[in-house]
Amino acid sequence: MKVKISAREIRDYPSEVRVKEVAKDLGLRAVAAQVDGQIVDLDHRLEEGDGVRILTFEDPEGKKVFWHSTSHIMAQAVRELFPEVKLGIGPPISQGFYYDFRRRAPFSEEELGQIEKRMQEIVKANLPFQREEVSKEEALMVFRGEDFKIQLIQEIEDERVTLYRQGGYVDLCRGPHLPFTGMVKAFKLLSVAGAYWKGDEKGPVMQRIYGISFPEQGDLERYLKNLEEAKRRDHRRLGRELDLFSIHEEAGAGLVYWHPKGAVIRNIIEDFWKAEHIKRGYQLVYIPHIAKAHLWRTSGHYDFYRENMYFLPVEGEEYVLKPMNCPGHIIIYKSRKRSYRDLPIRYAELGTVYRAERSGVLHGMLRVRGFTQDDAHIFCRLDQLEEEILGVIDLAQFMLQTFGYQDYQIDLSVRDPQHKEKYAGSDQDWQRAEESLVSALQKRGLDYRRAEGEAVFYGPKIDIKLLDALGRTWQGSTIQFDFNLPQRFNITYTDRDNSEKKVIMIHRALLGAMERFIGGLIEFYGGAFPLWLAPVQVVIMPITDSERDYGELIRKRLFEEGIRVELDDRNEKIGHKIREAELQKVPYMLILGKRETQGGTVAVRQRRKGDLGQLVLDSFCERLKEEIEQKQIW
Numbered sequence: 258m259k260v261k262i263s264a265r266e267i268r269d270y271p272s273e274v275r276v277k278e279v280a281k282d283l284g285l286r287a288v289a290a291q292v293d294g295q296i297v298d299l300d301h302r303l304e305e306g307d308g309v310r311i312l313t314f315e316d317p318e319g320k321k322v323f324w325h326s327t328s329h330i331m332a333q334a335v336r337e338l339f340p341e342v343k344l345g346i347g348p349p350i351s352q353g354f355y356y357d358f359r360r361r362a363p364f365s366e367e368e369l370g371q372i373e374k375r376m377q378e379i380v381k382a383n384l385p386f387q388r389e390e391v392s393k394e395e396a397l398m399v400f401r402g403e404d405f406k407i408q409l410i411q412e413i414e415d416e417r418v419t420l421y422r423q424g425g426y427v428d429l430c431r432g433p434h435l436p437f438t439g440m441v442k443a444f445k446l447l448s449v450a451g452a453y454w455k456g457d458e459k460g461p462v463m464q465r466i467y468g469i470s471f472p473e474q475g476d477l478e479r480y481l482k483n484l485e486e487a488k489r490r491d492h493r494r495l496g497r498e499l500d501l502f503s504i505h506e507e508a509g510a511g512l513v514y515w516h517p518k519g520a521v522i523r524n525i526i527e528d529f530w531k532a533e534h535i536k537r538g539y540q541l542v543y544i545p546h547i548a549k550a551h552l553w554r555t556s557g558h559y560d561f562y563r564e565n566m567y568f569l570p571v572e573g574e575e576y577v578l579k580p581m582n583c584p585g586h587i588i589i590y591k592s593r594k595r596s597y598r599d600l601p602i603r604y605a606e607l608g609t610v611y612r613a614e615r616s617g618v619l620h621g622m623l624r625v626r627g628f629t630q631d632d633a634h635i636f637c638r639l640d641q642l643e644e645e646i647l648g649v650i651d652l653a654q655f656m657l658q659t660f661g662y663q664d665y666q667i668d669l670s671v672r673d674p675q676h677k678e679k680y681a682g683s684d685q686d687w688q689r690a691e692e693s694l695v696s697a698l699q700k701r702g703l704d705y706r707r708a709e710g711e712a713v714f715y716g717p718k719i720d721i722k723l724l725d726a727l728g729r730t731w732q733g734s735t736i737q738f739d740f741n742l743p744q745r746f747n748i749t750y751t752d753r754d755n756s757e758k759k760v761i762m763i764h765r766a767l768l769g770a771m772e773r774f775i776g777g778l779i780e781f782y783g784g785a786f787p788l789w790l791a792p793v794q795v796v797i798m799p800i801t802d803s804e805r806d807y808g809e810l811i812r813k814r815l816f817e818e819g820i821r822v823e824l825d826d827r828n829e830k831i832g833h834k835i836r837e838a839e840l841q842k843v844p845y846m847l848i849l850g851k852r853e854t855q856g857g858t859v860a861v862r863q864r865r866k867g868d869l870g871q872l873v874l875d876s877f878c879e880r881l882k883e884e885i886e887q888k889q890i891w
């Protein structure tokens with residue numbers, strides 16, 4: 258019997274072969290498999306001509322199976338320890354898994370410890386996960402008294418339902434799962450939270466336990482260390498401690514207030530951004546924040562993006578708070594006739610938009626309702642495409658690398674070749690656009706992942722995702738073609754032969770949004786901003802009152818040089834002042850004692866590095882200015 262292992266390889270097996278035998282044959286530590294697109298248990302029996310892809314923990318789908326199976330182990334432990342609890346559901350999530358239980362009181366730390374201990378025993382017993390198919394009536398009998406499971410069974414449309422058993426525990430589940438509990442070598446229960454059954458605010462409250470698991474102890478330890486580090490770097494916490502920004506539920510969730518120190522960082526980035534764009538032939542524009550509904554009907558957003566938009570009446574007419582900047586830039590383009598000689602036109606704006614996000618998904622600065630995109634729209638001719646894309650990729654890389662991001666993951670999202678009819682724009686448009694994206698990536702020697710079917714309906718795009726030291730990915734730059742809006746707004750230019758031609762439109766954002774980018778930067782630097790971005794660059798610390806005047810003199814001098822400087826002349830011990838400045842992550846401290854005052858020098862301390870010795874003020878100034886100019890990162 259022939260089984261396809263990959264696109265290239267076909268292997269011969271005796272009939273009745275199971276997935277696990279193929280996995281063994283390939284020498285893979287399989288957790289599950291994909292057979293013709295469907296994820297199945299290792300026990301799954303193969304048929305002639307099946308195409309198999311073995312999944313290990315390294316595959317995203319494999320992780321899901323692994324984590325989900327661990328949720329069953331946890332549920333078994335909870336069921337055995339707390340028989341009064343009723344079972345909800347236990348899916349995998351992006352990192353780990355959870356299981357919802359109905360119970361009056363939340364689980365305590367101590368109870369979590371007991372559950373972990375019981376889980377260890379279940380893992381050690383190496384119980385098989387056994388799949389079983391039964392009729393709905395049988396399933397209703399099995400789960401008698403389990404109100405939530407009963408509800409789920411009643412909602413299933415098929416006549417047969419699948420159960421999975423391990424030891425004395427049984428769960429209602431479609432699967433697949435690991436073959437044995439013993440594969441879950443390392444796990445940890447991380448937290449508990451209340452959660453509504455099925456997310457319905459009027460429904461019962463469940464007690465949700467979150468956990469994570471791995472095939473090896475070392476993986477778990479690494480993960481927990483990273484988790485600790487991520488907590489330490491959490492931008493919400495650092496934003497509060499460093500007085501950068503705040504969010505106020507009473508003023509509106511998902512809306513960011515930039516405090517002076519956060520605003521300094523944003524301002525510097527915005528100035529840098531503007532200067533670099535002007536250098537590269539972009540023109541800055543501004544557009545109003547509200548526009549008549551009519552504009553959004555023309556753009557299509559009124560129908561297709563409705564649930565994300567805020568509406569407001571003005572003199573009996575409906576207006577929309579802009580969720581995007583594109584229609585505004587199109588209005589400027591269309592304000593006069595454009596000739597082939599005018600192109601490319603590149604309009605750039607730090608454009609603030611508002612989008613109605615559900616309160617449940619809001620998260621600090623990373624997921625908000627009001628944000629400022631570093632937006633630009635490029636209008637160009639077909640023959641200018643590739644050069645424009647190259648220009649955007651170069652600028653994106655330059656910007657991201659300036660902030661210290663060196664590792665990216667690049668995704669190229671293209672059409673689903675099976676369903677070409679779903680997309681706006683002609684076949685030729687799509688081909689040319691994709692060619693220009695691929696060619697630009699190749700010219701710059703950038704690796705990318707081609708994702709078929711992941712393009713939005715109006716054009717292909719490139720996403721540059723940033724990787725941080727903890728292995729997390731962050732949304733960075735997006736370069737997006739649009740074949741839809743030029744059509745809807747009839748955006749054209751007059752060509753050499755006097756005919757009106759459709760213009761090519763590209764949306765692009767390099768940093769994404771100021772909120773998300775700076776929120777990410779806070780975590781990337783752990784709050785310790787490089788000198789050019791640091792809200793306070795230097796703190797001057799006189800040791801006693803006698804050095805106060807000298808301190809003031811230096812403060813004035815640095816201030817005049819454009820340095821962001823503070824004088825800490827409080828009556829505190831010098832050690833205390835240094836500690837505070839270190840906590841505030843100030844890059845440089847100047848300690849002033851008798852020796853410095855008399856010699857006209859400063860004793861320099863650098864954040865984390867400590868004492869740099871004495872310098873005359875002029876050379877310290879030179880050093881700072883050079884470091885700022887070069888945007889050094891240390």
Ligand SMILES: [Zn+2]
Pocket residue numbers: 325326329421428429430431432433434
């Ligand atoms: Zn399951």
Ligand SMILES: [Zn+2]
Pocket residue numbers: 581582583634764765
């Ligand atoms: Zn746009």
